[in-house]
Amino acid sequence: xxxxFYPQLIGLCTGSLLLTSALMVWRHSLLASIRLxxxxxxxxxxxxxxxGIAEGEPELVLVSLLIFSVKGVGxxxxxxHQSKAAVKQIQESPRLNPTAALLAVTLLTILSYVVxxxxxxxxxxxxxxxxxxxxxxxxxxxxxxxxxxxARSQLIGFxxxxxxxxxxxxxxxGGVPILLEFAVSLDVLLVVLILHVFAGRxxxxxxxxxxxxxxxxxx
Amino acid sequence: MTxxxxxxxxxxxxxxxxxxQTxxxxxxxxxxxxxxxxxxQTxxxxxxxxxxxxxxxxxxxxxxxxxxxxxxxxxxxCTLLAVTGLATGLGALLGATGGLLIPIALPMxxxxxxxxxxxxxxxxxxxxxxxxxxxxxxxxxxxxxASRTAWVAMPVFLVGMQLVPAATDSVSFLLAWExxxxxxxxxxxxxxxxxxxxxxxSIWYSAMSQLSFFFILAGFAVLAAASGGTSFTSLQxxxxxxxxxxxxxxxxxxxxxxxxxxxxxxVWVPRVLPEAPSHVSAAMxxxxxxxxxxxxxxxxxxxxxxxxxxxxxxxxxxxxxxxLYGILQASVSSDLKVLLAYSTTENMGLVFLGLGASMLxxxxxxxxxxxxxxxxxxxxxxxxxxxxxxxxxxxxAIIHATGERNLxxxxxxxxxxxxxxxxxxxxxxxxxxxxxTSGFVAEWMLLQSLIHGGRLDGAVVSVAASVAMPLxxxxxxxxxxxxxxxxxxxxxIAFLARPRSAAAADAREVPRLMQLALALxxxxxxxxxxxxxxxxxxxxxxxxxxPTTAVQSVGLGGVSLPxxxxxxxxxxxxxxxxxxxxxxxxxxxxxxxxHPHRTVDLPWGGGGSRARPRMQYTATSYAEPLVxxxxxxxxxxxxxxxxxxxxxxxxxxxxxxEQRVSDIFETRLYRPVLNLLQRYGIVVRHLANGSIHRYxxxxxxxxxxxxxxxxx
Numbered sequence: 001x002x003x004x005f006y007p008q009l010i011g012l013c014t015g016s017l018l019l020t021s022a023l024m025v026w027r028h029s030l031l032a033s034i035r036l037x038x039x040x041x042x043x044x045x046x047x048x049x050x051x052g053i054a055e056g057e058p059e060l061v062l063v064s065l066l067i068f069s070v071k072g073v074g075x076x077x078x079x080x081h082q083s084k085a086a087v088k089q090i091q092e093s094p095r096l097n098p099t100a101a102l103l104a105v106t107l108l109t110i111l112s113y114v115v116x117x118x119x120x121x122x123x124x125x126x127x128x129x130x131x132x133x134x135x136x137x138x139x140x141x142x143x144x145x146x147x148x149x150x151a152r153s154q155l156i157g158f159x160x161x162x163x164x165x166x167x168x169x170x171x172x173x174g175g176v177p178i179l180l181e182f183a184v185s186l187d188v189l190l191v192v193l194i195l196h197v198f199a200g201r202x203x204x205x206x207x208x209x210x211x212x213x214x215x216x217x218x219x
Numbered sequence: 220m221t222x223x224x225x226x227x228x229x230x231x232x233x234x235x236x237x238x239x240q241t242x243x244x245x246x247x248x249x250x251x252x253x254x255x256x257x258x259x260q261t262x263x264x265x266x267x268x269x270x271x272x273x274x275x276x277x278x279x280x281x282x283x284x285x286x287x288x289x290x291x292x293x294x295x296x297c298t299l300l301a302v303t304g305l306a307t308g309l310g311a312l313l314g315a316t317g318g319l320l321i322p323i324a325l326p327m328x329x330x331x332x333x334x335x336x337x338x339x340x341x342x343x344x345x346x347x348x349x350x351x352x353x354x355x356x357x358x359x360x361x362x363x364x365a366s367r368t369a370w371v372a373m374p375v376f377l378v379g380m381q382l383v384p385a386a387t388d389s390v391s392f393l394l395a396w397e398x399x400x401x402x403x404x405x406x407x408x409x410x411x412x413x414x415x416x417x418x419x420x421s422i423w424y425s426a427m428s429q430l431s432f433f434f435i436l437a438g439f440a441v442l443a444a445a446s447g448g449t450s451f452t453s454l455q456x457x458x459x460x461x462x463x464x465x466x467x468x469x470x471x472x473x474x475x476x477x478x479x480x481x482x483x484x485x486v487w488v489p490r491v492l493p494e495a496p497s498h499v500s501a502a503m504x505x506x507x508x509x510x511x512x513x514x515x516x517x518x519x520x521x522x523x524x525x526x527x528x529x530x531x532x533x534x535x536x537x538x539x540x541x542x543l544y545g546i547l548q549a550s551v552s553s554d555l556k557v558l559l560a561y562s563t564t565e566n567m568g569l570v571f572l573g574l575g576a577s578m579l580x581x582x583x584x585x586x587x588x589x590x591x592x593x594x595x596x597x598x599x600x601x602x603x604x605x606x607x608x609x610x611x612x613x614x615x616a617i618i619h620a621t622g623e624r625n626l627x628x629x630x631x632x633x634x635x636x637x638x639x640x641x642x643x644x645x646x647x648x649x650x651x652x653x654x655x656t657s658g659f660v661a662e663w664m665l666l667q668s669l670i671h672g673g674r675l676d677g678a679v680v681s682v683a684a685s686v687a688m689p690l691x692x693x694x695x696x697x698x699x700x701x702x703x704x705x706x707x708x709x710x711x712i713a714f715l716a717r718p719r720s721a722a723a724a725d726a727r728e729v730p731r732l733m734q735l736a737l738a739l740x741x742x743x744x745x746x747x748x749x750x751x752x753x754x755x756x757x758x759x760x761x762x763x764x765x766p767t768t769a770v771q772s773v774g775l776g777g778v779s780l781p782x783x784x785x786x787x788x789x790x791x792x793x794x795x796x797x798x799x800x801x802x803x804x805x806x807x808x809x810x811x812x813x814h815p816h817r818t819v820d821l822p823w824g825g826g827g828s829r830a831r832p833r834m835q836y837t838a839t840s841y842a843e844p845l846v847x848x849x850x851x852x853x854x855x856x857x858x859x860x861x862x863x864x865x866x867x868x869x870x871x872x873x874x875x876x877e878q879r880v881s882d883i884f885e886t887r888l889y890r891p892v893l894n895l896l897q898r899y900g901i902v903v904r905h906l907a908n909g910s911i912h913r914y915x916x917x918x919x920x921x922x923x924x925x926x927x928x929x930x931x
Binding site for chain 2: 114119145149
């Protein structure tokens, strides 16, 4: 029963991962991005849970719960931890227009398929076929990182990059040991907290978090 | 790699310092190879361990001790550290073997500290200077010299210097080298708060020492890649004529030449040695520079012996140019410490001249002359350590007493500071290579080997040698003459005549411990000059395969070079000249007694009664003829400002003359390169303008390029 659904479930999860990534590049509202990030985290947790059930590893299910609580709920909550009204008003004015950005997403996805199939080989397994999605997420996260001006939007790009790495790890090798996963999750949470505080300080000090206006600080 | 290594060494230090009898301490002892050599082997190892332990203890005491006790505690511990180094070095020099093995996890040859005879000799020299410096610095109780930083850095510096000659593999060599550089840089920086020039000097020093380090690292890397190992024994396997050996030779010569203050890598010397506290200058010039010489010997004698002839000629060229340029700059300088710094360049130039000559001659099988030249270079190294550290400590005593190092404002210190004057005078004799001092023996031996080296059994050994040797003799002759002028100036202007400033007039003799250090240094200078035979014979064992035919001790401490047929016996010289001089002196005294002393007041004093201190010769005016003769080389810049009285064109109120001699290597070689780098920096600033987006884009593009390239 489950065996028949398994490829579809994997396809659904990875597809939603890719879709949320592309939507994040498209949408400019911070609130929408945060919601999409929460969705992405949940999709990642679902992916891990599916892999765990298919391979019969209860440990992975535990990991999926951890991912759900950290990436699906915790991090988005920290990012949106401000009055909803204020977050709603924040509109990103990216350095790349939406059409060009979506085109870049397409190219990056194709590139990651080419790279994975040429360098590692897609293999026969279902997860192997889905592996390029992880690399595509890493690249798209990087694209967000360099095309967004606000510190918090960049943070979202960084988190997507981290999600991409996690996806790649789970799809290719069935995940990392739980202790490592736990530590990495905590690390990311800590980084986000620090950056959040930092962005808040920046806003009170300079009146904004547009990173590209900070270059005068050097030297 | 260095950081890991430093940590390892630190572990060793802690192990050695706090729990010598535990497993860590025991593990470090090198396993004995031959049962018979058990005692000396463990003795050397124990000596090295004790040095590390004392060094760690000195660092701790520098950190913890109360300010009033810090100098005493640090000084005593550093002295003990240097004495241990002296004993260990002496043991190794006399042929004892053994050492320390530092186990490491990295895949390379183990780190072994086991000095051979040559290493022992240099350990002896370095720690001898260390004793003088530690004794001297013990009496400084306030200011930057007595600060916590200085007393933490001092033992680090000393330990680093004493470990470099003990290293038997390139990794531990570089490790100890960096410890030494680190200690010296911190010591130099200790006084940065009170003088702005110290900061500039530190930047020059750091940049130049890192440049040296880079060259040495690259040289060892080339050798290691060619031989497949990092220990000196495996590096020896590289064929001397092959291209890796040639490349490594050039790199290592540049690196060690930079540390040994050779032209054109000497630019840090006239900045750093004058700005450092005097005892640190003494340690740098007396000891650290010798480590550069040791590096040169390591390459030319141990790692890559029997190199092609151009190696010897290259070293002779660099040495000769350094000797001439150094002494020229020294002779026209009126700053006492700049003078001493440039004179160091001169002496090291002569040492390398001897080393190069020995390599060249050995290539043509003139073994006796080659050995003599090498022994002469080593003797010059030892004697330079003795007289230059004494001179720098003397300069420190002058600064301590007057606060001045400009010779033009000194004078008359001989009567006010008799002990300093005597020590400085003896060391000056050594630096000017006057008989019965150490410098003379070394230069005499070098000249003998060069004069006799061109011919073997009456036949010319080679065209290259027969051209190079007379030129080298001319260089030595010129430097010897200029050195005499330089040190007559240094001693005469500073200690004789009348004081040229109020500070010099109020000078008092320095504390007892400083006097002790100065007297010890002067004693070394005399001992090396009066008893060259035994010392030269001992030194010959370190570098010659057949020491007894190279150098022998004759008579009362005299030295003979059997291969060349030259003999020098300073004590006999003294006795003979005393036999001649005593009757003359006695007859003068007797005849003077016969006529009573008369005082006649001249009617107008012959001008002498109104002579003022300002009418005396100054250092600048004394050197003026030299500046004029060597005008083309030195390129001095003169500035004369005449202030007139009111409107008058004919009445002059005051004339101000300023003459500056800049270092042509700095202005012609380094400035253009630095300007070029600066321009490059301005261009590159557009690429790195501080925008985080730009930096992220760079890494993104790099990542994409890598991905595309691997998937092609």
